[in-house]
Amino acid sequence: MIRVQQEDFDVGQEIKSLRGNDTGIGGICTFIGTVRELTSDKAISSMTLEHYPGMTEKALGDIEIEANARWSLSGSLIIHRYGKLEPGDQIVLVVTASPHREAAFEACQFLMDWLKTKAPFWKLEENKSGDHGWVDANSSDDVAANRWNEAKNKG
Amino acid sequence: MKLIYFAWVREKTGISEEDINLPSEVSTVSQLVEWLINRGDNYQSAFADLKVIKVAVNQDYVSFDTSIKDGDEVAFFPPVTGG
Numbered sequence: 001m002i003r004v005q006q007e008d009f010d011v012g013q014e015i016k017s018l019r020g021n022d023t024g025i026g027g028i029c030t031f032i033g034t035v036r037e038l039t040s041d042k043a044i045s046s047m048t049l050e051h052y053p054g055m056t057e058k059a060l061g062d063i064e065i066e067a068n069a070r071w072s073l074s075g076s077l078i079i080h081r082y083g084k085l086e087p088g089d090q091i092v093l094v095v096t097a098s099p100h101r102e103a104a105f106e107a108c109q110f111l112m113d114w115l116k117t118k119a120p121f122w123k124l125e126e127n128k129s130g131d132h133g134w135v136d137a138n139s140s141d142d143v144a145a146n147r148w149n150e151a152k153n154k155g
Numbered sequence: 156m157k158l159i160y161f162a163w164v165r166e167k168t169g170i171s172e173e174d175i176n177l178p179s180e181v182s183t184v185s186q187l188v189e190w191l192i193n194r195g196d197n198y199q200s201a202f203a204d205l206k207v208i209k210v211a212v213n214q215d216y217v218s219f220d221t222s223i224k225d226g227d228e229v230a231f232f233p234p235v236t237g238g
Contacts, residue, residue, distance in 0.1 A: 054214055091237075119238070137234030
């Protein structure tokens, strides 16, 4: 399941509804991305996330389908927020549930790596003096995402 | 054809989205970019370095040599930074 929303999310609630009554689940892995105040050497006052409505949902949906094809998951959830956020705010939630922990751990990391390089979001940072700048893509994110292609080719 | 721009590509063109009539000589994304650049300085500045521009046609990532046709939705944006 995927959701793109402005509102905050309650991790406990989300896990509870993902689990439902599925007693076949043996492990749940959760990742929460939050707004970090310090970027390089400067403190930011806010971060605004812009996205491409329509393509975002499509890209996240495709990534989730890929994760479910690679790992045996009992359930998965991606929530990504957009709009203006402040340091400490939650940005993204990925939850994966599986009968065994390995699949949950790996699928969770895979989903995060892929959404960082494929989901059409852009971060605009603003500092206290009112200066703003777009966050540059990080090449280490590409490296992290590419290792899953390598893993697939080897497999 | 609908063109959409995001993040600093939108800021540089000064346009969020626009409808254009696709000229008959334009049949690929590259040719579209070339045509846009000739329309004005704002496009020239937005498309100055194509290495940092991603393109999606009908909401799927494509390369610059991809064919396009009237009625397509074409979006230009910087490398993504979500998560």
